[in-house]
Amino acid sequence: MGLLALGTALEWPEAKLRANQVREWGIKQLLEIWNKAKGKERDAMLWGDEVEYLVVVYSKDDSKVLLSLRQAEILKALSNNEELAAAGSVPALQDETAVKPNKNSKTLPVFHPEFGRFMLEATPGKPWGIGLKELLGVEPDMKLRRQIAKEHMMSTEYPITLTTFPQIGIPGQFTHPFYPPSGPKLRSQFVPDEIANPHIRFPTLAANIRARRTRKVQVNVPIFRDKNTPIPWKDPTVNYDLHNWPEDDDVRNGAAPDNFIHMDAMAFGMGSCCLQITFQAKNIVEGRELYDQLLPLGPIMLALTAATPIYKGFVAGTDVRWNQISRSVDCRTPEELGEKPLKHDRWRIPKSRYAPNSTYISTNPRLRPEYLDPDLVFDPEIKATLIDGGMDDLLATHFAHLFIRDPIVIFEEDLQELDLTKTDHFENIQSTNWQHMRFKPPPADNNIGWRVEFRSMEIQVTDFENAAFSVFMVLITRAILSFDLNFYIPIKKVDENMERAHGIDAVLKDKFYFRKNPFPSRPSRANTAFNDDSRPGSAMPSRPGSPGTLPVEEEYAEMTINEIINGSPDGDFPGLIPIVESYLDSVNVDVQTRCELATYLSLISKRASGELDTAARWIRNFVDAHPNYKHDSVVDDVITHDLIGHVVAIGERESTGRGFAGLDVPGLSNFLGKFRATGREVIAPDAGENGEEEADR
Ligand code: ADP
Ligand code: MG
Ligand code: MG
Ligand code: MG
Numbered sequence: 173m174g175l176l177a178l179g180t181a182l183e184w185p186e187a188k189l190r191a192n193q194v195r196e197w198g199i200k201q202l203l204e205i206w207n208k209a210k211g212k213e214r215d216a217m218l219w220g221d222e223v224e225y226l227v228v229v230y231s232k233d234d235s236k237v238l239l240s241l242r243q244a245e246i247l248k249a250l251s252n253n254e255e256l257a258a259a260g261s262v263p264a265l266q267d268e269t270a271v272k273p274n275k276n277s278k279t280l281p282v283f284h285p286e287f288g289r290f291m292l293e294a295t296p297g298k299p300w301g302i303g304l305k306e307l308l309g310v311e312p313d314m315k316l317r318r319q320i321a322k323e324h325m326m327s328t329e330y331p332i333t334l335t336t337f338p339q340i341g342i343p344g345q346f347t348h349p350f351y352p353p354s355g356p357k358l359r360s361q362f363v364p365d366e367i368a369n370p371h372i373r374f375p376t377l378a379a380n381i382r383a384r385r386t387r388k389v390q391v392n393v394p395i396f397r398d399k400n401t402p403i404p405w406k407d408p409t410v411n412y413d414l415h416n417w418p419e420d421d422d423v424r425n426g427a428a429p430d431n432f433i434h435m436d437a438m439a440f441g442m443g444s445c446c447l448q449i450t451f452q453a454k455n456i457v458e459g460r461e462l463y464d465q466l467l468p469l470g471p472i473m474l475a476l477t478a479a480t481p482i483y484k485g486f487v488a489g490t491d492v493r494w495n496q497i498s499r500s501v502d503c504r505t506p507e508e509l510g511e512k513p514l515k516h517d518r519w520r521i522p523k524s525r526y527a528p529n530s531t532y533i534s535t536n537p538r539l540r541p542e543y544l545d546p547d548l549v550f551d552p553e554i555k556a557t558l559i560d561g562g563m564d565d566l567l568a569t570h571f572a573h574l575f576i577r578d579p580i581v582i583f584e585e586d587l588q589e590l591d592l593t594k595t596d597h598f599e600n601i602q603s604t605n606w607q608h609m610r611f612k613p614p615p616a617d618n619n620i621g622w623r624v625e626f627r628s629m630e631i632q633v634t635d636f637e638n639a640a641f642s643v644f645m646v647l648i649t650r651a652i653l654s655f656d657l658n659f660y661i662p663i664k665k666v667d668e669n670m671e672r673a674h675g676i677d678a679v680l681k682d683k684f685y686f687r688k689n690p691f692p693s694r695p696s697r698a699n700t701a702f703n704d705d706s707r708p709g710s711a712m713p714s715r716p717g718s719p720g721t722l723p724v725e726e727e728y729a730e731m732t733i734n735e736i737i738n739g740s741p742d743g744d745f746p747g748l749i750p751i752v753e754s755y756l757d758s759v760n761v762d763v764q765t766r767c768e769l770a771t772y773l774s775l776i777s778k779r780a781s782g783e784l785d786t787a788a789r790w791i792r793n794f795v796d797a798h799p800n801y802k803h804d805s806v807v808d809d810v811i812t813h814d815l816i817g818h819v820v821a822i823g824e825r826e827s828t829g830r831g832f833a834g835l836d837v838p839g840l841s842n843f844l845g846k847f848r849a850t851g852r853e854v855i856a857p858d859a860g861e862n863g864e865e866e867a868d869r
């Protein structure tokens with residue numbers, strides 16, 4: 173759901189004056205939806221994924237790889253494709269929100285613009301349904317999206333699924349066409365304004381965030397300390413002598429500390445690609461439950477999908493994108509940050525508006541008060557309004573927390589009259605609270621249900637992996653509902669896990685707080701269509717012990733991701749994959765489907781155990797072994813060219829089902845193992861022609 177409005181976007185000082193009106197109207201719209209939809213029942217168990225791409229200009233013979241800024245032209249080419257246009261698969265130009273596909277369109281994907289003018293997003297033409305067999309359609313659909321996207325690009329342009337472009341913001345040219353930094357909106361010393369989608373919403377978002385903060389965003393990532401990396405390390409690309417904008421003072425005021433790669437614009441964060449999954453619940457109660465139970469999985473899946481080891485031409489000391497996006501849209505004022513005493517602002521706010529979640533919302537009594545954040549900041553007046561409107565305390569607190577934020581982009585034309593048949597003002601605040609779970613109420617027309625979105629995962633290099641992680645999340649969600657699983661830990665521990673997920677190889681080296689006993693203390697509720705208690709083995713055995721009476725600190729422990737995913741060696745913690753296997757045992761699934769699902773689960777399992785590398789590890793090893801790499805943390809043009817070349821080759825081979833035979837990519841078998849896009853366990857990459865034939869059957 174985006175903001176559809178087009179019109180006059182207010183600049184910050186004026187937008188600020190209208191913030192209360194937007195909040196007030198947003199809350200009225202929310203109550204309208206809530207009252208209309210709170211009793212909605214029996215919505216179908218639909219779900220959908222979102223895959224984001226970088227578009228690069230790559231050719232074998234040109235050592236320079238560039239980001240293509242032709243998003244609009246590519247979307248236009250897609251819209252000129254009659255088949256896609258008929259299916260409603262492409263948005264009208266300049267409209268940031270995709271046109272919904274028509275009802276007849278079964279399979280054609282939908283393409284959406286994104287913040288970066290070098291990005292694309294694609295979703296399935298319609299959400300996936302309940303059937304387990306449908307899960308096997310995900311990977312072919314993702315491949316189709318990649319192929320269709322590629323067919324509408326120039327021959328040297330490629331859609332790739334790396335989280336970040338390794339050389340975004342380097343000195344010299346890194347975009348095609350070339351634009352010099354800086355511009356009035358971003359005022360970045362590294363990237364031009366033209367890097368952002370030109371739709372007025374996006375430059376305004378960036379400019380107003382900067383204005384609200386009173387300085388540029390500060391996206392600093394620790395440098396990776398290699399043996400030839402100088403200590404202290406000073407980012408050599410920072411220019412301390414610019415005097416074009418008042419914000420050029422930022423670096424003279426300490427914005428670029430030693431030992432950090434310094435970045436200063438929204439594009440460095442919001443220009444990252446991720447993999448998001450949205451689930452529709454049968455009703456609001458189930459939606460709230462799913463939201464809470466998926467919430468502690470956010471950091472675990474972030475670490476497991478780690479894919480972001482390079483920024484601005486330097487190897488980073490972190491493995492994932494999350495904090496960088498958080499900082500790239502951190503609109504907090506010095507008062508809200510606690511740097512100055514509160515005078516004009518209402519609260520100190522501990523987190524950016526892009527951050528891990530701060531509230532649980534389920535009505536399930538096993539949500540203990542101790543799990544909640546006692547210091548949660550929320551707007552008491554908004555909470556009172558919601559409670560007066562009939563909303564319960566927990567949900568009112570959740571929205572009153574989201575509504576501590578100012579709307580950033582406001583269109584003058586929308587402030588003339590409150591339209592309760594719309595949700596634009598509500599969505600304005602809701603959709604700029606970028607938390608790792610999002611609770612999505614039905615749209616104004618109420619034609620779809622309550623949904624939750626899982627947002628922490630990093631995009632993976634291949635569609636096989638993206639399908640695997642999507643499918644895993646679907647299966648764990650079904651297991652949660654079927655077995656009434658309980659993953660509650662204090663929400664502040666989820667924050668801490670999110671920090672830990674950033675560490676290099678956190679997936680293998682760090683421990684994460686996780687609930688020791690995920691099973692309900694009472695028999696499973698038969699609360700989904702999947703839970704058919706008449707079949708043998710349909711319910712996980714309940715374990716002794718009543719979690720409600722243990723001190724909270726004894727309910728959780730620090731575990732490795734291997735333990736969380738595959739189970740602890742002593743068997744105390746069962747492991748998410750074995751839980752999913754039990755779930756699959758409990759439902760009717762044909763042998764072929766089960767086998768194909770097993771290849772996905774096997775990928776997840778092996779990433780968790782370290783048998784297979786994350787994309788971050790694969791990229792680190794690739795850089796480390798490159799002849800041009802001087803062990804000084806610098807990723808130059810040639811290394812970038814070769815890395816992107818391999819990513820392009822893997823993506824193409826994999827999405828066309830040609831297999832990896834004959835493809836010489838260092839470390840590939842440690843990374844993708846003997847798996848590939850057909851979803852079947854097949855050959856090692858270096859197997860001969862016969863192997864490939866077999867694989868393609
Ligand atoms: P946003 O960017 O706001 O998260 P998108 O429209 O880009 O939204 O993606 C939403 C995802 O949710 C898509 O994969 C889409 O197929 C899926 N989806 C759409 N309708 C439903 C629904 N009723 N239930 C579950 N998922 C849905
Ligand atoms: Mg969207
Ligand atoms: Mg989207
Ligand atoms: Mg989006």
Ligand code: MG
Binds near residue numbers: 222224286293
């Ligand atoms: Mg997106």
Ligand code: MG
Binds near residue numbers: 222448625
């Ligand atoms: Mg989304």
